[in-house]
Amino acid sequence: MANILVEQADFVRVIKVNRPDKLNALNIETLKEFLKVAQSAKEDRNTRAVVLTGAGDKAFIAGADIEEMNKMTPTEAKEFSDLGNNLVSTVENMGKVSIACINGYALGGGCELSLGCTFRFLSEKAVLGQPEVKLGIMPGFGGSQRLVRFLGKPKALELCITGRNIDAEEALILGLGNRVYSKEDLFPKTLEFAKEISQLAPIAVRYIIEAINRGSECTLREALDFESHLFSLCFATEDMRIGTTAFLKKQKPNFTGK
């Protein structure tokens, strides 16, 4: 692939956008490659956690490619937005943990992609924001809609309308960031966390992600019912017997993923 690098470390897949000279901006080619890689990670039983990051030491992803957007017609812009939304939703619904390892700028489409991830780990130098308004456009890969769900209406309106960037400390306070590390520690700590997560029972992890993703979109009554169904399905797994038996025998569980 021209713009995406993929590495596998045990049960963890690392996906890196590799356009450092353009601060990893997402052009159509990169979005299509990324989507393929995300779909393959979703289907791969040997991948239990995915780390998303950007090449170079300046940016995670500095947004959608402005040079490409500059020439787009409304129809092309709609296709572009659908492609970006498809990528973010695929990551969000991979059924496995995804961690955005934000090593610098995560702006526009980059911030939006991180919002589809299960977790966001930030370097002290991370900068997040939805600056689209400054280009005469608005978020187009789900930013306005996920931010309102993450932060509530007042903060989502503020960030999207002012287009102001926030630093790692503010992102942590707002709850957008899960952890902040020094620049040097960010990647190794993220990988360590991903490896720990990949030792957990993958079906239980998948059901938790599904319960929270889908449950947050319906009424409490429907969501509780959905949770109850997924809870009972856990009892059909080998891992449920392994986990509960290990507890009773005071041993460490060795989950099989079945």
Ligand code: CAA
């Ligand atoms: N698209 C295309 N190219 C980009 C880019 C982007 N989003 N962001 C950076 N680049 C390119 C620059 O044009 C520059 O290329 P050249 O060397 O060929 O000129 C290169 O990356 C390095 O960037 P800068 O020289 O600008 O680096 P800097 O350190 O001075 O500034 C920055 C860094 C503040 C992040 C600045 O690059 C910037 O503001 N980038 C744009 C951020 C942005 O507006 N993102 C939102 C895009 S719109 C969007 O994402 C829509 C959506 O929701 C779908």
